Amino acid sequence: MITVRDLHFGYGSQKVLQDISFDLSKGECLAVLGNNGAGKSTLMKCLNRILHAQGGSVLAEGKDLLNLPRRELARQVAYVAQKGEGSRATVFDTVLLGRKPYIKWSLEEGDYAIAREVLQRMHLEDFALRYIDELSGGELQRVMLARALCQQPELLLLDEPTSSLDPKSQYEVMALVRAIARQNDIAVVIVIHDLNLALRYCDRFLFLKENRIFAYGGYEVMTPEVIGQVYGMPVDIVQHKGVRTVIPLPFEGEAV
Numbered sequence: 426m427i428t429v430r431d432l433h434f435g436y437g438s439q440k441v442l443q444d445i446s447f448d449l450s451k452g453e454c455l456a457v458l459g460n461n462g463a464g465k466s467t468l469m470k471c472l473n474r475i476l477h478a479q480g481g482s483v484l485a486e487g488k489d490l491l492n493l494p495r496r497e498l499a500r501q502v503a504y505v506a507q508k509g510e511g512s513r514a515t516v517f518d519t520v521l522l523g524r525k526p527y528i529k530w531s532l533e534e535g536d537y538a539i540a541r542e543v544l545q546r547m548h549l550e551d552f553a554l555r556y557i558d559e560l561s562g563g564e565l566q567r568v569m570l571a572r573a574l575c576q577q578p579e580l581l582l583l584d585e586p587t588s589s590l591d592p593k594s595q596y597e598v599m600a601l602v603r604a605i606a607r608q609n610d611i612a613v614v615i616v617i618h619d620l621n622l623a624l625r626y627c628d629r630f631l632f633l634k635e636n637r638i639f640a641y642g643g644y645e646v647m648t649p650e651v652i653g654q655v656y657g658m659p660v661d662i663v664q665h666k667g668v669r670t671v672i673p674l675p676f677e678g679e680a681v
């Protein structure tokens with residue numbers, strides 16, 4: 426269980442996060458939603474201690490993540506940033522790097538086996554020997570996700586993991602993340618702009634607005650009213666062939 430309580434953060438005098446509290450069970454996916462600049466990436470960076478929260482607590486299974494030694498933190502939390510970096514390393518070596526928090530003296534056969542398994546699950550076997558600075562944006566995004574999975578964290582933080590993927594890959598990757606979360610009991614926090622992907626693959630939803638949580642909960646908070654107030658646009662939610670779908674409605678006076 427991940428328990429976040431009263432998290433606060435500001436860049437200088439600009440307050441970005443205030444009174445952020447939520448709980449997430451293992452195996453669940455939480456979508457973090459909100460407009461550009463709402464503080465979603467900042468929240469992820471506070472959870473991973475890239476940024477230091479100025480107040481509040483983050484507990485994972487009772488362990489205080491904001492005060493764990495770095496190496497221990499890296500075993501608990503994996504983070505995939507919005508912009509992946511492309512260095513001169515192969516895909517296999519990059520994914521293997523996810524084992525770093527566990528290595529004592531040298532890599533063991535178990536580490537290679539985990540990397541191979543993750544590559545297979547992410548359909549990246551054919552890319553194993555390619556250099557990551559020669560991949561497309563979407564391919565690189567898959568590799569960075571694979572590296573995070575190789576880390577076998579308790580908490581997986583994904584900042585817009587589908588932003589560079591083609592439509593089919595977006596659904597495939599989200600389905601895979603959800604399946605891995607459930608099978609391996611990983612709590613996943615996903616910053617995502619696509620409400621339909623969130624609705625389909627996430628279990629809980631956290632809307633940020635004006636530095637604070639505007640709404641948080643299960644499907645009951647995914648309503649046209651909440652979405653309308655957070656994003657300032659009219660929407661409807663319909664069920665089509667069993668799939669709940671958010672449909673943007675025309676703005677007032679807009680011809681369609």
Ligand SMILES: Nc1ncnc2c1ncn2[C@@H]1O[C@H](COP(=O)(O)OP(=O)(O)OP(=O)(O)O)[C@@H](O)[C@H]1O
Pocket residue numbers: 436441459460461462463464465466467468
């Ligand atoms: N390093 C920084 N220094 C100062 N202000 C920052 C910094 N990074 C972000 N901000 C500001 O903090 C606020 C929240 O930014 P953040 O990146 O967390 O938003 P976001 O919700 O992830 O946005 P987006 O959907 O555009 O990715 C914004 O007003 C942004 O301009």
